[in-house]
Amino acid sequence: MRYPFSVPFTALALSTVALAQPPAAAPSNPNDAATVNGETITLADVDAVLKQSLPLTPLTVAQRRQMRVEVLADMVDDLLVRQFLRKNGPKVDPAEIDAQLKAFGEKLSKEGKSLAGFYKETGQTEAQVRESWTAAMQLTGYVRSVATDEQLKAYYAANKDHFDRVEVKVRHIVLRVGKAATPAERAAAKERLEALRAEIAAGKLDFADAAKKFSHCPSAPTGGDLGYILRKGGLIDEAFAKAAFALKTGELSGVLETEFGLHLIQVTDRKPGTPSTFEKSAMDILDSYTDDFRADLIAKLRKEGQIQLTLP
The missing domain is CATH 3.10.50.40 (Chitinase A; domain 3)
Structure with a gap:
């Protein structure tokens, strides 16, 4: 498991995320950016994430809107996964998150930083970080429960260049x-x-x-x-x-x-890198497999979900 885990966000300068549905012509609420299976993502939510990634140079209106579109696409994906995990993911003991936060806080302290500073720097509240980390642990737990050793070994063999x-x-x-x-x-x-x-x-x-x-x-x-x-x-x-x-x-x-x-x-x-083995790469294999599993899951959930985009 990799921490800290927050809202997945693609490097905007290097990628463009295609939205599955076009924006609606007339939003029911001008403060809403999207509705995902009945749950709303507001413009304020989008702009809070966007604020952390704005370049130093001023943006044109068109550039700002494109960045909003890309951020919203990631947020829709994230919400779809969280909705899936609420129904299908394993339960996560809040004490596990407490332990992760404590360990992360101690790590930051050694670097002369603090959790409060981390929350401010990333534009997140403690509750949001807890929710993100819980989702990350749920996803890993779900993948552990459905992925067989044979599947993981086949994945390792197909991606050995990566693990080496x-x-x-x-x-x-x-x-x-x-x-x-x-x-x-x-x-x-x-x-x-x-x-x-x-x-x-x-x-x-x-x-x-x-x-x-x-x-x-x-x-x-x-x-x-x-x-x-x-x-x-x-x-x-x-x-x-x-x-x-x-x-x-x-x-x-x-x-x-x-x-x-x-x-x-x-x-x-x-x-050539350094030759790896399946046994020694077990955690990296699970992490990478989980990332690819998430991408495939999102594609499936987008096809099945009710997604209305109302970004102005």
Whole structure:
């Protein structure tokens, strides 16, 4: 279990969370941002979380609203999971949370900090932290009860690069394709990347030169170099990381689509990490499996749930 656990929040500068339903045209209450299976998330709730992640530079109205949308998406996911755990999760003894808070407070004290300062810094009350940690413990307990040893061993084998802490150095070329792009525009971007790939594969074009000239990523000036990445747990898109780790050093990927656009990926180096074992990695395996279980659960709950978005 990893602590402190708070409202899950994706790095806004590096990801965009797609909402399952469009905002309603006319909110029933202008102070509400969403209703999830009858439970309300208010604008004040959203802005309290947003306040902790605002950049130093002023935002435009459009930028602020987009950040609100992304925060709200995470909050909807979090509420869906909590609702599920209320019905299906194991009970958590409040004394366990007391012990966790005490241990965390002692850790902060050694660093010259305090729990009160932590609450203020993260914009949470003690009650909110208790609720978040309780949900985290419930989720882990639920996963323990449903995941078999065979499933965990299979998961470990499928993600051994992650548990060995293998790193690959990658570079990419990305063509941004907006959500509003037409099928023809998307097809044209894919065709352009496939043509670039053919030239690179034939030795007619250098990958770094192509990235500098055509990539829409801030990494373009350095030839698309993203440095070393891990298989899981970093800030890189999961589909992107999975594709990169499937490549041999020097190998080119096919055209890959993520929420950020269409990519060509090349691995330029690989660090082997440190060989792990299933037994010694047991807690890390459970943590990682739980993270993936949560993501799959959210997808299922979004399809089944009654979610009304009323963010103005």
